[in-house]
Amino acid sequence: MLNRLWAPWAPATANNIYYLEGRLAPTSGAPTTAYAARTAETPHLWHRRLGHLGFDNLAKMPDMVTGIRVTAAEFKTAGANALCEPCTLGKQHRLPFNTSTSATKAPLELLHTDLCGPLPVASAGGSLYFNTILDDFTGMSFVIPLRHKSDAADSIINTVTMLQRQAGLPVKRVRSDNGGEFCNSTLSEFYTSQGVLHETTNPYSPQQNGKAERLNRTLWEKARPMLSDAGLPKHLWADAIVTANYLRNRSPLSGRDKTPFELFYGTKPDVSHLRIFGATVFAHTPSALRTKLDPVSQPGRLIGYAANRKGYKILLNSGAIITSRDVTFDESKPPKPTSPTSHKPPSQPETSQPEPVPFAFDSDTEDRRQVRVAARHPASEWQDDAYRITGRSNVAANAAIANEPTTMKEALSGPDAAAWQLAMDDEMASLIANDTWTLCEPPHGTKPIPAKWVYKIKRDSNGNIERYKARLVVQGFRQREGIDYDEVFAPVSKYSTLRTVLSTAAAQDLDLHQLDIKTAFLNGTIDEEVYVSPPPGYTLGKPTLCCKLNKALYGLKQAPRAWYQTLKAELAKLGFTASQADAGLFISTDPSKPAYLLTYVDDILIVTPKTTSSAAIKQKLMAAFEARDLGNATFFLGMDLIRDRTAKTIKLAQSRNIKDLLSKYGMDDAKTASTPANASIKLTKQGTPLDTQTHSYSALVGSLMYLSICTRPDIAQAVGALARHMANPTNDHWTAAKTVLRYLTGTPDIGITFGAGPPGLQVFCDADHAGDIDTRRSTTGYAFIFNGGAISWASRLQPTVAASTTEAEYIAAATTIKEGLWLRKLFQDLSLDLHTVAICADSQTALKLLKNPIVSNRSKHIDVVHHFARERVARNEVTFEYISTESMVADALTKPVPATKFNFCRAGMGLS
DSSP states (O other): OOOSSOOOOOEETTTTEEOSOOOSSOOSSOOOOOOOSOOOOOHHHHHHHTTSOOHHHHTTHHHHOBSOOSOHHHHHHHHHTOOOHHHHHHOOOOOOOOOOOOOOOSTTSEEEEEEEOOOSSOOTTSOOEEEEEEETTTOOEEEEEESSGGGHHHHHHHHHHHHHHHHOOOOOEEEEOSOTTTSSHHHHHHHHHHTOEEEEOOTTOGGGGHHHHHHHHHHHHHHHHHHHHHTOOGGGHHHHHHHHHHHHTTSOOTTOSSOHHHHHHSSOOBOTTOOOTTOEEEEEOOGGGSOTTSOSEEEEEEEEEOSSSSOEEEEETTSOEEEESSEEEETTSOOOOOOTTTSOOOSSOSOOOOOOOOOSEETTOOOOOOOOOOOOOOGGGOOSOTTOOOTTTHHHHGGGGTTSOSSHHHHHHSTTHHHHHHHHHHHHHHHHHTTOEEEEOOOTTOOOBOEEEEEEEEEOTTSOEEEEEEEEEEOGGGOOBTTTBSOOOOOOOOHHHHHHHHHHHHHHTOEEEEEEETTGGGGOBOOSOOEEOOOTTOOOSSTTOEEEESBOOBTOTTHHHHHHHHHHHHHHHTTEEEOSSOTTEEEESOTTSOOEEEEETTEEEEEEOTTSOHHHHHHHHHHHSOEEEEEEOOEETTEEEEEETTTTEEEEEOHHHHHHHHHHTTOTTOOOOSSSSOTTOOOOSOSOBOOTTTSOHHHHHHHHHHHHHHTOGGGHHHHHHHHTTSSSOBHHHHHHHHHHHHHHHHOTTOOEEESSSOSSEEEEEEEETTOOTTTOOOEEEEEEEETTEEEEEEEEEOSSOOSSHHHHHHHHHHHHHHHHHHHHHHHHHTTOOOSSEEEEESOHHHHHHHHSOOOOTTTTTSOGGGGHHHHHHHTTSEEEEEOOGGGOGGGGGTSOOOHHHHHHHHHHTTBO
């Protein structure tokens, strides 16, 4: 059972891939919206709502889900005499495929994949194929519509990578047929790099991949009746398939007493929000998008469930596709047959950008800076926010933008109108100076991509307004892969790298200077032909002209990559090369002038000894790019850098963020707690459900995550435990979250201090056996302390249930070794002496197992993936040393501990 904060993802336009599930976490309730009076629930109504699910399976639903008000007996009675014409037309009997004989024991041990297509009609987003991926253990399935058959490899790579990253579980095997889309060098190299075994069927024997084949059949047997029943055109097949998969994951499967959803998430799905596919719906039009004389709602048809939010996907009668939560349904109306030409496919894909959900509390998990754009488009263009604040750190960022306008009209009609106008003029001057575009008539058949203004108030470390910033942002979600963009990946530095560099700077008394590249993305050159509408509020020649981009603009999918490649090339001219361990770190190749540049998009930290002129480096960079010299670094990536050069220390803290968070939740003057978690209480999924409309549990936990991965390892274990219950929090979980806040109330100024403790690297590794009450999985905790301060840490559930304390400690050791080997590579790039990583552990039996190839009844079952640790020990790349439990600093990363032990662990990680 995967009972954690994790949901599969929304559709992704980056590679024309669209993932079925799109919730931030599996939600317990229906979209909060204004529904019509509840339709009388009948067995046949639920038959249609659930994609024409058979009545035998419908009879099982009341015990497997919540939200159904029909009894099993009523379903059985209705099924005895039921005759559904769409089912008869859309389903046909075939002999069953042979069932796979694999016996998986955990999620992601085996994934089945298959490709369907080409379809005779392109979908609304231009797809002709779809790829399915099925988890063997839980039965959870994912659907990825594709425009091209060759996109299958990318869809698998993206899905496997996302599953592994967010679930914290390794994908061990992938099974497919021998098609070229599955057997190619791209996938082969990927599988090898990830340690994934690729199993293929024998030629002309598709039944060997029977589960994937059966999944395709099941989806079509749902989608065909759904389209037929709704009378919707065939080009909406992808929406029907995706919805069919959404319903399948919440329906009974043969031989299982739980739905795939529950097996995957550990909670029963709530289906009370489900409505008939194709049902008549009236979507409320926000007041900002209509005049007083316009209707307050627009009629349409339900074609799916919204991604990343509570709401519905609606095909309006005008032909536009929107997502909305404020809707009224009429399921009593028989659907109108829709001719294939009565609704033109929308120009945008069916999909929206995925929102990754944080999972393991590892200090290295990064977020990407993205620009938040309010969805104030015309009604025909409503879409999921294209520039959503994503990742852990940005949840807290919402609180800082309360006074920032979301539209140009709002900016220019408010009290700071003059400041915002100057900011826009300044941005326009930069755009023109950078030769960002060439004015031209748009080519025939080309619709320029719209742009809008995004406004940001830049503040200093004390929260004072530093400047007003306006950014012209392109609606990149409208781009088409292969036409408007190709490669999009761009690296940014890891937080662990930043902390390692700062620890080195403290010990060696290195200079720290900061540079801010102005309009960084405008320096990136793009190869594709991209046409953009003129900036709102400015006239550029004739009204019919558009902007053909010469340089990247914010919002373009390829903009971060284009900027990184430009920066990398320019730094190469200056004698800097990218680190092998972290591509966001650049190192001087001139041994007589050592220097390091740590880059995070447009922020650059310059680290030099006194013998190397940082001024010369800044001068060269400012000659290449328009930039602001911020002088000595005191505030970097939202963190305070507090330096005492006399004592050779640097403290990394987030006092202002913590105080803002406490103020937001009314905890400024709350009674303080001595620890972030009560050592006598273990959280479980049982309890009274929390009213999440009143208490913003997810937002609070997300804000705490940000702190836990940047500067506060002391709350990592407590926040990790809270995050496992994001899907269905209880009142007990809310109380526990407030305990963390009460702890922060008494410790807002605590941060990691480098240089105040013992020199060199200390590593602590520990595990709490079967500590999670609901899953009985163990928790791994590790801490890497360099020059007295923590540079890397983790508090995460182990991927499998450990049969003993020894096994739990052994698995924790393997996880710690992986991080240690990466840090060793980083140390080498920084010219730091670290030939062997010495790790302290408090389990003598686990240490014996690491040093000797012992095979016994207690250890022979341990997965081979963890035995690479023994190999690294044999190579002397890693050594282990036994310490007593009383001396174990990582103890507080595995479980709640009493105040005395907690204070010892906190001090051991350099927090003061």
